[in-house]
Amino acid sequence: MQWNLQRRSAGRVAWAVVVPSALVMLPWSAMAQEAPDGPPSAEVTFTKDIAPILQQKCQNCHRPGALAPMSLVTYEEVRPWARSIKYRTGLRDKPEAMPPWFIERDIGIQQFRDDFSLTEDEIAKIAAWVDGGAARGNPADMPPPRIFADASEWLLGQPDLIVSSPSFEMPAQSPDWWGPIGATPTGLTENRYVASVEVKEVAEPTEPDGAEPAGDWRTTGGRAIVHHLAWMPVSAEGRPLPEDEGGGIWPLHEVGRNPDVFDAEAGRLLKAGSSLMFVNAHLHAIGKHTRARLDFGFRFHPRGYRPTKRFVGLNVDTRLLDIRGMEANQKFEGFLVLPEHTKIIAFEPHMHAAGVRMCLDAIWQNTAETLSCAGYNHGWVRTYNYADDAAPLLPKGTILRSTGYFDTTPANRNVADPRNWTGLGHRTMDNMSISILRGIHLTDEEFEEEMAERLDNLGLADGQTVIGCPLCEYGRAVQAVVTSGQQ
Ligand code: HEC
Incomplete structure (x- = not known):
């Protein structure tokens, strides 16, 4: 694909920044030239090498x-998929890659929380195993089976408060629908600060007359009729709350999305007597008449907790989309100037079916630096949470640039009709291009403290810097001057 070439040249800009050797992640093109650590292909076996990875x-x-759609637990289950597994894992960050983690390894920040991507060594082992005939190996090498929590369990543990939306229904066949789906009182009798929120869709097929549905409805995709839902806490009377009373932007719920953990120092207020208002849901039909609701699981900070930092949601949005049919490598940019010093905690590319890649750059004092690039597959909504010592620390005045890449050729299997022109819109067949970001705003003092901590934790000498911290290289003495003088 053409955008590979652009990616390489953009990569040079980012890597030209002084990066201490301990932090350098080799571009995978360079890694691929090294021999993988694993044994020669003939010795790679399912029981010894592949089962632990799976x-x-x-x-x-x-x-x-x-x-x-298929189980990859036993040798018998895995063997028929061997070629497909080699292909999908070898795609790395491209839209159909498995596992569905699309951060590009040769550009931008590389340290994330909950990173479940494969290492180069694991990818090489899988390829060697398949090329060597996908042998079972010695049954005695097989690791004990991994025990998983039940699907109904909460990933972050039992919530302190669960609030359910009203239930709603979608006919078996229907155009997409979007609109408000009501409100539910939280039932809270005291103010609490939210540490995390996890949303589960509880969907069951139902005939309009309440009869049991016929046939097997539990196919892939049969679990959810909610594509996404914008929601927010409101007052008991249903009025918007000011930001310091827990109003403002809360993370959007999207199908397949991981839970949100807020910065420990920037817990969100959920007010006594508030309700959750489900402002705008986007529903789609899945071939069976389905009834569903959304359960919101809140985990709270202990009573008496007070946040010391301010949470902020930012959208770097592109509204002028003019996406032609039958054309790869179309790109559109959007910009946002940061009004305050900001630590960016999470990057979530948001596009629709034609989207295949998104990059986020920070432009500060005439220098553009790529923070992250990720492949995009509209079948997968992913939020990438930066690791603590890697989250971008950007001075106010930084310009964020979000670049969405679109492919409307038949190579992008998510596009229903490659011939169509599309522009901005809510439907899946329309398009969007937004870097959805979560972060915290920092005062001058907090910003300097964060940078000092970063330099200490990473052991950087004056003059050295890392990706995403344009002021780090100035050294502690100069930072204070530059920070307060920046517009
Ligand atoms: C977060 C859930 C998730 C994880 C983790 C995951 N998969 Fe998948 N996988 C899916 C889903 C859902 C599909 C079907 C939709 C798609 O292709 O995106 C799929 C599809 C596939 C396919 C293609 C099946 C076909 O019909 O051709 C292969 C092969 C595959 N996965 C292998 C893997 C391997 C190997 C891993 C681990 C290295 C992995 N997956 C990790 C959810 C996952």
């Missing part, structure tokens, strides 16, 4: 009753 990186979805 347990760790695949079976949370690929096991009986879970999300994925």
Whole structure:
């Protein structure tokens, strides 16, 4: 694909920044030239080498009753998929890659929380195993099976408060629908600060007259009729709350999305007597008449907790989309100037079916630096949470640039009709291009403290810097001057 070439040249800009050797992640093109650590291909076996990888990186979805279309637990189950596994894992960050983690390894920040991507060594082992005939190996080498939590369990543990939306229904066949779906009182009698929120869709097929549905409805995709839902806490009377009373932007719920953990110092207020208002849901039909609701699981900070930092949601949005049919490598940019010093905690590319890649750059004092690039597959909504010592620390005045890449050729299998022109819109067949970001705003003092901590934790000398911290290289003495003088 053409955008590969652009990616390489963009990569040079980012890597030209002084990066201490301990932090350098080799571009994978360079890594690929090194011999993998594993044994020669003839000795790679399922029981010894492959089963542990599948347990760790695949079976949370690929096991009986879970999300994925086939189980990858036993040798008998895995063997027929060997070629497909080699192909999908070898795609790395391209839209159909498995596991569905699309951060590009040769550009931008590389440290994330909950990174479940494969290492180069694991990818090489899988390829060697398949090329060597996909041998079973010695049954005695097989690791004990991995035990998983039930699908109904909460990933972050039992919530302190569960708020259910009203239930709603979608006919078997229907155009997409979007609109408000009501409100539910939280029932809270005291103010609490939210540490995390996890949303589960509880969907069941139902005939309009309440009769049991016929046939097997539990196919992939049969679990959800909600594509996404914008929601927010409101007052008991249903009025918007000011930001310091827990109003403002809360993370959008999207199908397949991981839970949100807020910065520990920037817990969100959920007010006594508030309700959750489900402002705008986007529903789609799945071939069976379905009734569903959304359960919101809140985990709270202990009573008495007070946040010391301010959470902020930012959208770097592109509204002027003019996407032609039958054309790869179309790109559109959007910009946002940061009004305050900001630590960016999470990057979530948001596009629709034609989207295949998104990049986020920070432009500061005439220098553009790529923070992250990720492949995009509209079948997968992913949020990438930066690791603590890697989250971008950007001075106010930084310009964020979000670049969405679109492919409307038949090579992008998500596009229903490659011939169509599309522009901005809500429907899946329309398009969007937004870098959805979560972060915290920092005062001058907090910003300097964060940078000092970063330099200490990473052991950087004056003059050295890392990706995503344009002021780090100035050294502690100069930072204070530059920070307060920046517009
Ligand atoms: C987060 C859940 C998840 C994880 C983790 C995951 N998969 Fe998948 N996988 C899916 C789903 C859902 C599909 C079907 C939709 C798609 O292709 O995107 C799929 C499809 C596939 C396919 C293609 C099947 C076909 O019909 O051609 C292969 C091969 C595959 N996965 C292998 C793997 C391997 C190997 C791993 C681990 C290295 C892995 N997956 C990790 C959910 C997952």
